[in-house]
């Protein structure tokens with residue numbers, strides 16, 4: 001097999017990259033260990049920032065998003081007895097959209113099928129070769145158990161936090177930073193109309209809670225739980241009681257509606273950055289290069305921003321112009337570290353620990369953010385997203 005760009009990973013980063021390359025006449029093949037159905041079914045991100053929406057619209061992927069996406073002006077920040085709305089449009093002139101990653105993935109894959117994109121699923125034994133040459137390749141075993149070699153001009157590592165690409169950067173070349181937070185998120189999907197117009201991020205002494213949503217009939221909730229939490233210890237009643245307490249059920253007449261829980265999972269909270277995001281003819285994008293705690297709603301949006309930078313860099317490289325490819329890692333990492341900081345800042349501000357001094361600091365920071373236009377604009381600027389290429 002031969003192509004111009006071998007893409008490892010058929011998640012949002014990999015399939016969006018193939019879409020942007022195809023628009024410029026560059027051929028690619030996308031590989032994934034999982035089935036197309038499995039990748040499409042993963043419940044993950046829910047919020048698209050302005051830059052992501054603008055990009056998807058610009059490249060012909062915005063039609064269903066425009067019909068089914070829900071534009072939000074801002075978010076609510078809450079702590080016991082108080083709830084404050086931050087209006088991003090008033091503060092920084094940018095919005096966010098509620099449109100689940102599963103929907104983005106569906107739109108990407110539908111477009112891939114429509115253009116005849118090669119998506120090779122259920123592969124195994126993926127390995128990267130000769131990355132320091134101009135003839136790299138990827139070997140793998142296909143779904144029929146047949147060993148394959150995909151020769152390419154470039155390899156794009158879009159294989160998430162557990163793929164082989166990040167490890168293909170030699171130890172002496174790569175540098176990594178990692179932080180594991182002392183709590184996780186228990187996330188649920190529920191068949192119940194949202195009890196709020198826009199997302200509620202709630203600080204509470206029992207732990208953080210988030211009221212998000214997927215549509216007018218499906219809500220998405222998260223609860224801060226200890227690391228290693230067993231879902232068996234959280235029956236439905238305990239989940240709803242915890243959400244009601246932390247989100248302020250009964251506060252100023254507000255009520256939390258409950259419903260059938262259709263999906264539940266525990267998500268550890270991690271920050272991770274690897275640099276450089278390029279080694280020879282290997283380029284990393286998305287979770288393959290960085291992980292952020294989801295408190296800032298940055299994971300998916302950062303993957304999109306990487307690919308928006310990488311696609312034109314690869315098109316130019318394949319035409320003989322190396323400038324954008326040589327600048328890719330440094331340019332991408334500026335945004336990666338900005339989003340890594342913001343995600344850390346939102347996470348440490350909103351998740352109560354046991355230390356009473358830290359709790360007072362968190363409440364003081366929340367009071368400042370909701371009462372100071374500068375503080376509110378700082379959150380809005382980061383949450384609603386910086387322009388691509390920041």
Ligand code: FAS
Nearest residue numbers: 009011012013032033045126159160163286287294299300
């Ligand atoms: P992805 O992980 O989506 O895709 C990588 C793909 O590579 C996968 O399909 C995988 O099967 C494939 N792959 C792995 N190893 C391979 C190999 N050896 N060979 C071939 N293919 C291989 N972000 C938010 O903003 N909000 C959230 O609420 C949120 N919740 C999340 C919950 C979970 C459980 C996880 C894991 C992530 C969550 N994220 C969230 C972050 C998430 O949305 C990611 O940022 C986003 O999926 C990144 O997209 P990709 O970089 O394409 O990586």
Ligand code: PHB
Nearest residue numbers: 045046212294295296297
């Ligand atoms: C979600 O809806 O899944 C979601 C929303 C905002 C976040 C994290 C997750 O910060």
